[in-house]
Amino acid sequence: MTRILRLTLNGRARADAVADNLLLIDYLRDAARLTSVKQGCDGGECGACLVLVDGSPRPACITLAAQCEGAKVETLEGLSGPGGALSPLQRAFHERLGAQCGFCTPGMVVSATALLRKTKRPDEGAIRAALEGNLCRCTGYVKIIDAVQTAAAEMAADQTAEAAG
Amino acid sequence: MNAPARTATRAAGTRTPLVDGIEKVTGRARFTADLAGDAAVARILRSPVAHGVIRRIDTTAAEALPGVLAVVTGADCAHPFGVLPIAMNEYPMARDRVRYRGEPVAAVAAVDAATAARALKAIELQIDPLPAYFTATEARAPDAVLLHDDKPGNVEREVHHVFGDPDAGLAEADLVRTATFTCAEINHAQMEPHAAVAEWVPGREELIFHSVTQVPFYTHKHLARCLEMDPAKIRLVKPFVGGGFGSRTETLNFEIIAGLLARRTGGRVALVLSREETLISHRGRPETEVTLALGMRADGRLTACKAEVVMRGGAYAGYGIVTILYAGALLHGLYDLPNIRYDGYRVYANLPPCGAMRGHGTVDVRHAFETLVDRMAHELDLDPFTVRRANLLEAPLFTPNGLMVNSYGLPDCLDRVEAASGWKERRGKLGPGRGLGMACSHYVSGAAKPVHWTGEPHAVVALRLDFDGAVTALTGAPEIGQGSSTMVAISVADTLGIDVGRVRVVCGDSATVPKDNGAYSSRITFMVGNAAIGAARNLRTELAQAAAAKLEADPADIDCAGEVFSVRGSAQSQLTWAEVVAAALAVDGPITVKGSFTTPEKAQGGGHRGGAVGSTMGFSYAAQVVEATVDVDLGRITVDRVWVALDCGFAINPLAVEGQIEGSVWMGMGQALMEETRYAEGLPLHASLLEYRVPTIADSPPIEVHIVESVDPLGPFGAKEAGEGALSGFPPALAAAVADAIGLDMDALPLSPDRVLEALVAKRRAAQRAKRREDA
Numbered sequence: 001m002t003r004i005l006r007l008t009l010n011g012r013a014r015a016d017a018v019a020d021n022l023l024l025i026d027y028l029r030d031a032a033r034l035t036s037v038k039q040g041c042d043g044g045e046c047g048a049c050l051v052l053v054d055g056s057p058r059p060a061c062i063t064l065a066a067q068c069e070g071a072k073v074e075t076l077e078g079l080s081g082p083g084g085a086l087s088p089l090q091r092a093f094h095e096r097l098g099a100q101c102g103f104c105t106p107g108m109v110v111s112a113t114a115l116l117r118k119t120k121r122p123d124e125g126a127i128r129a130a131l132e133g134n135l136c137r138c139t140g141y142v143k144i145i146d147a148v149q150t151a152a153a154e155m156a157a158d159q160t161a162e163a164a165g
Numbered sequence: 166m167n168a169p170a171r172t173a174t175r176a177a178g179t180r181t182p183l184v185d186g187i188e189k190v191t192g193r194a195r196f197t198a199d200l201a202g203d204a205a206v207a208r209i210l211r212s213p214v215a216h217g218v219i220r221r222i223d224t225t226a227a228e229a230l231p232g233v234l235a236v237v238t239g240a241d242c243a244h245p246f247g248v249l250p251i252a253m254n255e256y257p258m259a260r261d262r263v264r265y266r267g268e269p270v271a272a273v274a275a276v277d278a279a280t281a282a283r284a285l286k287a288i289e290l291q292i293d294p295l296p297a298y299f300t301a302t303e304a305r306a307p308d309a310v311l312l313h314d315d316k317p318g319n320v321e322r323e324v325h326h327v328f329g330d331p332d333a334g335l336a337e338a339d340l341v342r343t344a345t346f347t348c349a350e351i352n353h354a355q356m357e358p359h360a361a362v363a364e365w366v367p368g369r370e371e372l373i374f375h376s377v378t379q380v381p382f383y384t385h386k387h388l389a390r391c392l393e394m395d396p397a398k399i400r401l402v403k404p405f406v407g408g409g410f411g412s413r414t415e416t417l418n419f420e421i422i423a424g425l426l427a428r429r430t431g432g433r434v435a436l437v438l439s440r441e442e443t444l445i446s447h448r449g450r451p452e453t454e455v456t457l458a459l460g461m462r463a464d465g466r467l468t469a470c471k472a473e474v475v476m477r478g479g480a481y482a483g484y485g486i487v488t489i490l491y492a493g494a495l496l497h498g499l500y501d502l503p504n505i506r507y508d509g510y511r512v513y514a515n516l517p518p519c520g521a522m523r524g525h526g527t528v529d530v531r532h533a534f535e536t537l538v539d540r541m542a543h544e545l546d547l548d549p550f551t552v553r554r555a556n557l558l559e560a561p562l563f564t565p566n567g568l569m570v571n572s573y574g575l576p577d578c579l580d581r582v583e584a585a586s587g588w589k590e591r592r593g594k595l596g597p598g599r600g601l602g603m604a605c606s607h608y609v610s611g612a613a614k615p616v617h618w619t620g621e622p623h624a625v626v627a628l629r630l631d632f633d634g635a636v637t638a639l640t641g642a643p644e645i646g647q648g649s650s651t652m653v654a655i656s657v658a659d660t661l662g663i664d665v666g667r668v669r670v671v672c673g674d675s676a677t678v679p680k681d682n683g684a685y686s687s688r689i690t691f692m693v694g695n696a697a698i699g700a701a702r703n704l705r706t707e708l709a710q711a712a713a714a715k716l717e718a719d720p721a722d723i724d725c726a727g728e729v730f731s732v733r734g735s736a737q738s739q740l741t742w743a744e745v746v747a748a749a750l751a752v753d754g755p756i757t758v759k760g761s762f763t764t765p766e767k768a769q770g771g772g773h774r775g776g777a778v779g780s781t782m783g784f785s786y787a788a789q790v791v792e793a794t795v796d797v798d799l800g801r802i803t804v805d806r807v808w809v810a811l812d813c814g815f816a817i818n819p820l821a822v823e824g825q826i827e828g829s830v831w832m833g834m835g836q837a838l839m840e841e842t843r844y845a846e847g848l849p850l851h852a853s854l855l856e857y858r859v860p861t862i863a864d865s866p867p868i869e870v871h872i873v874e875s876v877d878p879l880g881p882f883g884a885k886e887a888g889e890g891a892l893s894g895f896p897p898a899l900a901a902a903v904a905d906a907i908g909l910d911m912d913a914l915p916l917s918p919d920r921v922l923e924a925l926v927a928k929r930r931a932a933q934r935a936k937r938r939e940d941a
């Protein structure tokens with residue numbers, strides 16, 4: 001069976017005919033051509049495919065596209081700022097070498113974005129807990145933690161500056 | 166060559182984010198599977214049997230299915246391939262005989278995944294089973310069926326090397342100890358599953374091939390060979406690659422299969438392997454048994470070493486000969502140890518082929534060596550640091566097996582981690598269940614003799630300068646996340662005195678870049694870095710001439726720093742980069758120069774058989790301290806903290822060097838704590854990331870990195886490798902920490918909870934037995 005799926009994808013409304021059993025990852029990669037959503041495992045084990053569905057990280061490889069009816073879906077492509085400016089997390093992952101090969105990076109930045117939207121200044125334990133479902137084989141996670149902390153500090157400083165201004 | 170002084174205006178030595186990093190954090194980076202688009206979907210049919218004779222493959226029904234575009238089998242490729250020219254014994258799809266469960270026997274391309282899956286089911290396959298062997302011991306039994314007829318005893322290669330007089334050395338020792346260590350087979354588990362996107366261009370009969378490879382040039386070669394094509398008709402493109410660690414250091418069967426299918430369909434084919442198939446493609450570190458005897462004097466001085474190493478290599482040759490040679494060769498080069506005997510056996514078994522994995526050949530042997538040294542230090546009541554310091558080398562030197570050592574930062578590494586970890590003050594005072602352990606390690610900066618010897622330089626970098634004023638660096642060095650393109654950009658920018666951002670690095674497309682042997686044996690920084698500097702010097706010469714003509718000075722007196730040209734010693738006349746580029750281009754149009762690097766003859770190892778393996782221009786050296794806590798009820802080890810120091814000669818990009826050291830120490834931790842492949846009658850039981858457990862962020866400790874710079878005389882800016890040397894120190898440092906924490910000596914890797922509990926029970930029983938004997 002196919003149906004019309006309506007959702008908001010990276011801030012834009014979309015409608016697509018999708019099969020009932022179409023996985024969200026295949027919808028995002030093949031129909032929407034959002035190839036930041038990576039397939040790193042055979043289902044639910046690595047976090048490379050994480051996307052935000054109504055703000056919460058979800059593995060797109062074990063989510064049906066149809067489950068996202070009416071939802072707000074965000075992928076890494078949608079997390080940059082106005083004019084494509086790097087978000088603080090993107091910039092920190094780049095500048096602090098949170099990404100080596102970059103294959104886990106989309107899922108990492110998605111998880112970390114969800115964390116920083118909830119928790120302004122997470123401690124190291126909170127970062128570890130939030131990213132536990134994201135495997136990385138390159139970094140040993142050291143610079144990933146550093147990147148998240150750097151971004152959190154920068155965002156907090158910006159807010160203070162805004163409040164003061 | 167002298168290392169540059171670290172200054173704000175020098176690119177070399179400055180922490181530099183990766184030049185291809187923006188793509189990775191924005192999602193614009195395209196990896197191979199991202200290029201599939203509307204390509205036909207390819208799938209592989211794999212053998213359900215571990216060893217057997219193929220009686221029949223019938224593809225008629227599969228070919229007749231609507232939507233099936235092509236079916237290929239072993240009959241479509243009669244050329245064996247393999248990374249070593251002397252040991253090519255693998256076909257992209259089995260012909261006549263299958264030798265491991267999961268070996269490809271046929272493949273299909275279809276309009277979609279569902280049709281491809283149906284086509285696989287429709288292939289009729291009949292295999293008569295043969296006896297199969299899953300351990301090295303079974304495979305070496307006298308009556309075992311041979312996997313390969315030309316290899317009696319199922320031994321792919323035996324190595325027997327004796328240097329000095331090991332027997333006399335042991336006789337001189339105050340303490341001789343022997344132990345056998347068993348290290349589980351492990352896999353790279355790089356995060357990106359294998360994939361190839363192949364496009365046949367009908368009419369021109371050309372193949373455009375995208376793959377996840379670390380060795381585009383080898384894959385190019387093997388595609389041409391197996392498809393019987395003129396290499397000029399193949400274009401090999403390496404897109405972004407999601408990690409390697411050795412998993413893609415040789416051409417893999419799926420790559421050739423994708424090429425065969427593309428040609429058969431006359432179009433684009435995407436072959437994206439599942440995680441399970443990626444794990445079965447394997448090429449990981451073999452299960453290895455190391456029996457080691459060491460002699461030590463009362464002051465900690467090592468007198469001799471005898472090592473016997475048996476590796477279960479899997480069903481095909483792969484890198485096997487190199488692996489078993491590395492295991493012996495790198496017993497040398499870390500300590501001053503003149504008497505070494507090495508006996509190595511690489512054995513075939515009916516399992517997926519092993520290959521090269523980070524720290525190739527050296528990790529399990531180093532684990533055994535350092536662990537036994539630690540135990541002997543304990544017995545002799547010596548501090549483990551004291552023992553290491555009693556056995557240091559003095560560079561420059563050649564080791565007994567002919568390896569060249571020009572720089573040796575191990576003493577500094579020892580001092581740095583000893584101080585940083587608070588070793589002297591804290592060891593033995595951490596409380597119950599907690600301990601500190603240390604170990605040392607080293608690794609080559611590029612194999613001095615390439616696998617495919619052609620007589621060409623080891624590396625070539627070309628530079629182009631045109632009207633836009635950008636410097637384009639063309640390199641075949643495959644960027645796979647390790648930062649090689651950034652290293653090239655820095656080396657060029659530093660040599661020219663320009664911004665890193667002015668250098669545009671193009672890598673990984675055979676249509677534009679010079680050939681490069683690939684990303685393996687930590688060769689790129691040393692070889693490609695030197696070639697990049699050479700190319701930049703040649704460009705600098707041309708620019709200096711143009712600048713000198715304008716400034717009416719001697720070209721030898723022209724300096725360029727911060728993109729400004731000036732005459733040395735004169736504060737007056739200066740020219741901008743744009744002015745000098747315009748003047749230089751006016752001479753003869755756009756400029757193309759190149760630089761190359763060839764390893765010196767004396768770096769190429771000893772004259773004995775197999776003596777080229779292990780030979781290199783320089784070794785990285787590392788020391789590390791691991792702090793761990795052991796829960797004796799659960800057998801669970803927690804790594805609390807790691808201090809590591811690595812001598813990389815000179816850190817061209819300290820940010821990337823740190824990242825490489827952290828990643829390699831952490832990968833050693835995975836092997837030490839939890840990673841292992843497991844098979845039931847050849848069936849992989851570890852074929853997912855749940856079963857093949859790698860450490861999560863929650864399992865991973867803080868790693869404090871210290872960079873030591875010994876400034877190698879031949880290295881680019883003095884640099885050596887940084888991405889492998891620290892790995893093999895982790896497992897023995899952890900074993901030592903466990904021994905320190907709970908007095909338990911472990912002879913097997915990984916130190917998983919079941920093994921820890923087993924060892925604790927065995928120890929308790931042994932103590933009870935000893936007590937009963939005493940009582941009686």
Ligand code: FES
Nearest residue numbers: 040045046047061
């Ligand atoms: S691809 Fe979704 S969790 Fe691995």
Ligand code: FES
Nearest residue numbers: 100104136137138
């Ligand atoms: S950066 Fe390579 S897997 Fe994380």
